[in-house]
Amino acid sequence: GENVEQHPSTLSVQEGDSAVIKCTYSDSASNYFPWYKQELGKRPQLIIDIRSNVGEKKDQRIAVTLNKTAKHFSLHITETQPEDSAVYFCAASTNSGYALNFGKGTSLLVTP
Amino acid sequence: NAGVMQNPRHLVRRRGQEARLRCSPMKGHSHVYWYRQLPEEGLKFMVYLQKENIIDESGMPKERFSAEFPKEGPSILRIQQVVRGDSAAYFCASSPPTVQETQYFGPGTRLLVL
Numbered sequence: 557g558e559n560v561e562q563h564p565s566t567l568s569v570q571e572g573d574s575a576v577i578k579c580t581y582s583d584s585a586s587n588y589f590p591w592y593k594q595e596l597g598k599r600p601q602l603i604i605d606i607r608s609n610v611g612e613k614k615d616q617r618i619a620v621t622l623n624k625t626a627k628h629f630s631l632h633i634t635e636t637q638p639e640d641s642a643v644y645f646c647a648a649s650t651n652s653g654y655a656l657n658f659g660k661g662t663s664l665l666v667t668p
Numbered sequence: 669n670a671g672v673m674q675n676p677r678h679l680v681r682r683r684g685q686e687a688r689l690r691c692s693p694m695k696g697h698s699h700v701y702w703y704r705q706l707p708e709e710g711l712k713f714m715v716y717l718q719k720e721n722i723i724d725e726s727g728m729p730k731e732r733f734s735a736e737f738p739k740e741g742p743s744i745l746r747i748q749q750v751v752r753g754d755s756a757a758y759f760c761a762s763s764p765p766t767v768q769e770t771q772y773f774g775p776g777t778r779l780l781v782l
Contacts, residue, residue: 588769599759599773645710649769652724655701656771658710
């Protein structure tokens with residue numbers, strides 16, 4: 557099946573610093589790229605998404621960029637806070653248009 | 669507006685038993701998706717359903733697994749004759765009819781097979 561690669565698998569930053577998580581995908585038909593935040597034992601929560609007709613999208617401290625030519629997209633979190641600590645998953649839509657392929661996740665730890 | 673509901677939240681079964689997982693989508697959502705999450709892994713797509721229809725079951729194991737979304741009531745993921753390898757978190761997601769890719773997840777059912 558089509559793959560979504562996500563890096564790094566773990567990321568530790570100090571409070572106030574920025575965090576960047578990168579994903580690549582292989583399905584050229586993918587046109588929707590959501591990011592989910594999952595705290596321990598809880599449901600994945602949609603935090604931001606981007607469609608292929610847009611190169612960048614921002615929502616307060618969170619931004620996502622998409623390079624469709626290179627087939628990669630990134631999540632940027634600025635001014636990190638301890639409550640940002642969680643596992644973050646990127647995903648890409650499949651050629652079916654609705655199922656999502658997920659990366660393996662990045663465990664982000666923000667230390668005070 | 670209640671979110672996606674799943675029950676039970678935790679389920680323990682012995683090998684060979686059946687597991688039934690239930691999912692009620694968000695109000696106004698007519699599309700349901702099931703995903704499986706193994707420890708320290710991403711979510712893997714299993715099946716996509718609309719009311720009374722299975723649209724895509726390409727991620728479902730060929731045997732022992734089945735899913736339905738009846739006209740009335742929740743969507744059900746059924747695992748027959750469970751084995752230890754079925755132990756995982758099973759998440760349901762729903763989406764509105766007009767924006768199918770935007771999926772909202774339930775709290776998951778954590779299945780443990782002894």
